[in-house]
Amino acid sequence: xxxxxxxxxxxxxxxxxxxxxSKTLGMLAPExxxxxxxxxxxxxxxEFIRDHGAIPGFLGLYDFPNTLCMSPNxxxxxxxxxxxxxxxxxxxxxxxxxxxxxxxxxxxxxxxVGEVSPEVERLLKVTKESLYVGIAQFKVNxxxxxxxxxxxxFTEDAGYGVVRELVGHGLGRKMHExxxxxxxxxxxxxxxxxxxxxxxIEPMTNMxxxxxxxxxxxxxxxxxxxxxxxxxxxxxxxIDGKPEILSTFKYIYQALGIESDEEDAFRQELxxx
Numbered sequence: 001x002x003x004x005x006x007x008x009x010x011x012x013x014x015x016x017x018x019x020x021x022s023k024t025l026g027m028l029a030p031e032x033x034x035x036x037x038x039x040x041x042x043x044x045x046x047e048f049i050r051d052h053g054a055i056p057g058f059l060g061l062y063d064f065p066n067t068l069c070m071s072p073n074x075x076x077x078x079x080x081x082x083x084x085x086x087x088x089x090x091x092x093x094x095x096x097x098x099x100x101x102x103x104x105x106x107x108x109x110x111x112x113v114g115e116v117s118p119e120v121e122r123l124l125k126v127t128k129e130s131l132y133v134g135i136a137q138f139k140v141n142x143x144x145x146x147x148x149x150x151x152x153x154f155t156e157d158a159g160y161g162v163v164r165e166l167v168g169h170g171l172g173r174k175m176h177e178x179x180x181x182x183x184x185x186x187x188x189x190x191x192x193x194x195x196x197x198x199x200x201i202e203p204m205t206n207m208x209x210x211x212x213x214x215x216x217x218x219x220x221x222x223x224x225x226x227x228x229x230x231x232x233x234x235x236x237x238x239i240d241g242k243p244e245i246l247s248t249f250k251y252i253y254q255a256l257g258i259e260s261d262e263e264d265a266f267r268q269e270l271x272x273x
Contacts, residue, residue: 018099018235018246019248019264037081037084037085052098058096067096069232071093071231073092077231084210089120095108100112101125108232108233119227127204127205128230129230131203136265137150137206139238147181149187151203163183165212170200196238200234203233206225206228234247245263248271249263
């Protein structure tokens with residue numbers, strides 16, 4: 001297919017789609033607590049997305065049955081919402097997509113459910129930090145391997161496993177466009193980044209082995225050793241040669257009373273939330 005470069009106008013339309021996803025995750029943030037089911041959260045998300053003039057990006061995509069991919073604990077990605085209540089100490093990766101103006105937004109955040117162990121808290125922290133380490137390498141004249149190498153080194157230096165089989169991707173009028181964006185790689189290898197590219201960068205980090213397995217439902221991906229996995233994702237464009245984050249976690253942070261400036265270096269104009 002080849003890389004589909006976006007105009008500035010198209011990138012701003014994609015920012016709208018990305019921010020609908022961001023606002024959906026922000027709406028869900030205070031609802032993620034012990035006793036709630038992932039199916040209840042899924043219903044809230046579908047209503048919210050439709051109320052904001054968009055349609056759920058995952059619902060029916062490749063025949064996926066729901067609005068959200070909900071992956072608790074040892075589930076890496078693509079978990080199907082169900083009626084099992086979340087419990088204190090769980091973590092839950094919520095991956096969400098929305099389509100507006102014919103463009104997709106797609107990003108993810110792993111939430112703690114109540115209080116989590118220090119070991120799990122560190123996994124979440126390192127995985128989220130690795131996302132920004134990777135984003136910093138997404139700039140004109142760098143290559144796919146530069147992003148993958150940066151994420152892999154940061155993550156493996158912390159003692160974690162980097163999932164190989166699942167990768168980030170180009171984003172646009174389709175959910176998955178060229179190029180694939182692995183979270184591992186060699187510096188200087190792969191396709192060169194150019195002005196106007198838009199990708200979803202999404203580290204998937206396991207507390208133990210990088211190896212995974214799939215459930216018989218054909219969707220749910222688990223860690224091979226049953227240890228927890230974390231997943232964070234942003235939509236990022238190259239504007240004026242540098243990475244510009246189109247999505248944001250700031251709605252989540254606002255809902256949860258968290259202060260953070262982690263995204264500010266990757267935004268030409270600071271987001272008013």
